[in-house]
Amino acid sequence: MRKWTVLVVLAAIQMLLSLDTMLMSVSISAITEDLQTNITAVQAAITVYALLIAALLITAGKLGDHIGLRRVLAIGLGLRILGGCISAFAPTILVFAAGESLIEALGAVLIIPASVAILASTYEGHDRSKAFGMLSASTAMAIALGPIVGGWLTTEFSWRYAFAGEAVVAAALLTCVRFLPRSGAPNSESGFDWLGVLLSATGMALVVLGFQRASIWGWIENKDSPITPFGLALTPFVIIGGAVCLGVFSVTQQRRARRDLPVLIDPQMFTRRYLRSSLLSTMATQTVAVGLLFAILLYLQTVLGYSALASGLALLPMAVCSFAAALLWPRLSRILSPRAISLIGMGSLASAAAVLYWSVSPRVSGDPFLLAAALLGLSLGLLTSQLSAVSQGAVLEDERSSVGGVHFTAHGLGTALGPAIVGTVVIAGLASAMGGLVQSAPTLRAETRELANLKIERNLPFVSQSEAAIAVSNLRIPKQDAAQVLALYQRAELLALENGALVAGIIALAGAVFAFGLPKKRPEP
Secondary structure (H helix, E strand, C coil), rough: CCCCHHHHHHHHHHHHHHHHHHHHHHHHHHHHCCCCHHHHHHHHHHHHHHHHHHHHHHHHHHHHHHCCCHHHHHHHHHHHHHHHHHHHCCCCCHHHHHHHHHHHHHHHHHHHHHHHHHHHHCCCCHHHHHHHHHHHHHHHHHHHHHHHHHHHHHHHCHHHHHHHHEEEHHHHHHHHHHHHHCCCCCCCCCCCCHHHHHHHHHHHHHHHHHHHHHHHHHEEECCCCCCCEEEEECHHHHHHHHHCCCCCCEEEEEHHHHHHHHHCHHHHHHCCHHHHHHHHHHHHHHHHHHHHHHHHHHHHHHHCCCCCCHHHHHHHHHHHHHHHHHHHHHHHHCCCHHHHHHHHHHHHHHHHHHHHEEEEEEEECHHHHHHHHHHHHHHHHHHEEEEEEEHHHHHHHHHHHHHHHHHHHHHHHHHHHHHHHHHHHHHHHHHHHHHHHHCCCCCCCHHHHHHHHHHHHHCCCCCCHHHHHHHHHHCCHHHHHHHHHHHHHHHHHHHHHHHHHHHHHHHHHHHHHHHHCCCCCCCCC
């Protein structure tokens, strides 16, 4: 077997998973129209996908120890084939959700920790650095190609071709699994911690669900919550419930470990400083990066009216820089410590937020926007590679499958936190900014000001200028006032996005603290 065959196969699998995420983002409108459903239903399917991955990654990481990593990977690809076929030929949104949100999500859950563990156990030293760099580079390439390929297929043919093509690629990759090593002997006689599975899955699902729905339900004060305990939003109760489940999970894991019973996660792993710092840094990185990406897409598609394809092209500098940074990281790791590289990455994240803060305007500000996208890509390329390597290097050989699940659980938590935090700041900032601008507009009639304030109190949405124009026309106010309210609304949207970028930058600076817990010496060759 050639030295880098394993890497090529695993990188291709990683690209497949990343492409699927991007395909969903550019196909939402087409899926909604074709399946005769609404945006809310499609977004619910996306939410279920994220919940399943967050809930089951820890369990999937442990599964590789019981039946073998290569077998887990093969089962995951088989599920991706089945789910892709069901999604491609789905006649209704429920069938589509069964294929994409359930079956394909389960496939991703199995693939992610197994592929990372196989990679870490196959390569050593600087070869491992190169391997992780290439794996991150393949993700960056998928992020770059996803919106372009998905947008082209959806526009010229149908979104169904994209999902059918994904199933075909998964089938081809399944035939390549035989080239992967049998990493570690399966241990099917050690038993399985089913209580741990239930507690960890429930806890993670509730926490992620709470953060994902916070902008809709409200954080504390009720906005559109399905249930209002004590007159409050459901969000804090869901998150607290998840935290309690995770707390009980932690206690039971420690007790089972003391009694020498099978555990889902060895509690001793978290006594290792480098692993703790890597997991916290990973969560902070994803929170900032995905939060910034959320704000950028909101800016491009809602404020500027870009299509999905045009948005993908605008973000091309981010993908190119992420790809280049991931390829450069193995060389950097020979001259800089993991701590130094991570601090550079966190600094790039904070800088991207700062540049975005200053470049938000009624039209894309050329060079500043390109710089923000490039800095975001640079940070992702460096941090994704470095933090994955630190997590895998901090544990023993037989713990790599488990730590792969834990690492990507932290990754998933950050992915859920980013849009939740930045989205809440943007929506709250929109209402606050609009209220202040309306009050300070001396030429607005008193009745117009009252109508605008009433709309703000009823949860002002973040919409495009065309949708805002329709909403303003429904207020039946004089044309001069209507034009001024529209201009104020556009200004309020920009101020709200600035607030989102500012908060993301602050989180990036705070996250840099975690990087100081990473190794300050270069790994030995």
